[in-house]
Amino acid sequence: MPVKNRIADMLPDLAAIRQDFHAHPELRFDVHRTAARVADLLRSFGCDEVATGIGRTGVVGVIHGQRTGSGRVIGLRADMDALPIFEQTGVDYASTVPGKMHACGHDGHTAMLLGAARYLAETRNFDGTAIVIFQPAEEGGGGGREMVEAGLMDRWGIQEVYGMHNMPGIPVGHFAIRAGAIMAAADQFEITVTGKGGHAAKPHDCIDTTLVAAHIIVALQTIASRGVDPLKQVVVSVCTVATDSTAHNVIPQVVRLKGTVRTMDVAVQDYVERRVAEIASGTAVALGASAVVSYMRGYPVTVNAADNTAHAAQVAQAVSGQVNPDTPPLMGAEDFSFMLMARPGAYIFVGNGDTADVHNPAYNFDDAVIPFGASWYAGMAESRMPG
Ligand SMILES: [Zn+2]
Ligand SMILES: [Zn+2]
Numbered sequence: 001m002p003v004k005n006r007i008a009d010m011l012p013d014l015a016a017i018r019q020d021f022h023a024h025p026e027l028r029f030d031v032h033r034t035a036a037r038v039a040d041l042l043r044s045f046g047c048d049e050v051a052t053g054i055g056r057t058g059v060v061g062v063i064h065g066q067r068t069g070s071g072r073v074i075g076l077r078a079d080m081d082a083l084p085i086f087e088q089t090g091v092d093y094a095s096t097v098p099g100k101m102h103a104c105g106h107d108g109h110t111a112m113l114l115g116a117a118r119y120l121a122e123t124r125n126f127d128g129t130a131i132v133i134f135q136p137a138e139e140g141g142g143g144g145r146e147m148v149e150a151g152l153m154d155r156w157g158i159q160e161v162y163g164m165h166n167m168p169g170i171p172v173g174h175f176a177i178r179a180g181a182i183m184a185a186a187d188q189f190e191i192t193v194t195g196k197g198g199h200a201a202k203p204h205d206c207i208d209t210t211l212v213a214a215h216i217i218v219a220l221q222t223i224a225s226r227g228v229d230p231l232k233q234v235v236v237s238v239c240t241v242a243t244d245s246t247a248h249n250v251i252p253q254v255v256r257l258k259g260t261v262r263t264m265d266v267a268v269q270d271y272v273e274r275r276v277a278e279i280a281s282g283t284a285v286a287l288g289a290s291a292v293v294s295y296m297r298g299y300p301v302t303v304n305a306a307d308n309t310a311h312a313a314q315v316a317q318a319v320s321g322q323v324n325p326d327t328p329p330l331m332g333a334e335d336f337s338f339m340l341m342a343r344p345g346a347y348i349f350v351g352n353g354d355t356a357d358v359h360n361p362a363y364n365f366d367d368a369v370i371p372f373g374a375s376w377y378a379g380m381a382e383s384r385m386p387g
Contacts, residue, residue: 006122010115010118022364023093025083035057058135058146059134060152063121064129065385074130078132085359105358108365109373112369119374120378133161153339161343162380169357178327187260192255199250210252210255213255221236233265236276269301276295302337350372350373
């Protein structure tokens with residue numbers, strides 16, 4: 001099963017669709033034009049059901065196989081949103097919307113999954129049901145979470161789910177994947193330290209919030225150095241220190257700290273969340289102040305299930321013959337993680353060749369990737385639901 005011939009034949013159509021999305025980028029949940037076009041195309045391909053407005057602007061297509069007696073249901077997911085970037089590619093189908101750009105290749109992801117949907121609806125060479133999932137708001141906003149919370153998995157009985165992202169720096173059509181954590185969790189915290197402000201020449205009449213905050217900053221570094229297994233990855237960074245004093249002789253009443261936490265493991269993430277609160281409030285109390293901690297979880301760790309990852313790598317191997325099955329994890333975050341928390345599955349990278357990196361104004365998705373990615377999506381449905 002190399003690149004599917006039928007999908008290769010579709011390349012001119014799929015590239016035109018991709019370039020149309022590229023010229024009309026939309027942000028976060030406001031992907032109305034893109035979602036409407038996706039839904040129209042899915043209907044024109046003969047999908048058995050097309051649902052819109054799932055998780056605000058998500059689109060779902062249902063494709064039954066020639067047989068469905070296996071009861072198997074496989075979800076395939078792509079993201080549709082662009083980024084707030086001024087495009088500098090110079091291509092003739094560049095963004096028509098100043099300040100918005102498909103700089104992460106989600107135009108390509110959408111085109112590849114549309115190609116797989118068209119192929120699967122034409123051939124139906126599987127025993128079960130393929131669900132194609134087009135989500136909004138991957139670049140902040142948590143569109144994946146909204147679709148899961150809207151009942152995506154239960155409504156269509158999805159049993160496994162698969163996602164893909166293009167990757168500059170990997171040759172076109174080569175794949176990379178790993179079992180276990182492949183993308184990090186990204187959390188934020190904010191600590192508000194309250195003491196007693198006053199004249200800096202009378203520290204004994206004050207509770208010095210700057211000194212308390214300094215102790216908290218230092219003590220937070222014991223989370224990584226003393227609390228977490230040295231063989232596990234964790235980042236705890238305090239990035240903002242703000243006081244309500246701008247004078248050289250006023251002890252501030254309040255100091256606010258803001259920072260970020262990156263982890264690759266839910267147990268470590270739980271531990272860090274608990275310790276940030278304990279260290280901040282305990283240190284403040286020990287020094288006569290008080291601290292209020294808010295900890296906001298962002299996208300969770302993206303975790304590939306071992307069995308599903310092995311199948312994903314096998315299909316990728318069959319498509320291109322080039323798969324790295326043990327690629328290093330990345331400290332970026334990805335909201336396909338919410339779908340992988342709801343169902344087992346896997347997330348794979350497909351090479352975009354020697355292009356600018358994603359989120360760069362010179363980045364562009366390479367249409368030559370489309371047959372590889374679309375064949376992988378389609379191959380996952382066929383191989384997980386053999387007819
Ligand atoms: Zn991105
Ligand atoms: Zn992306």
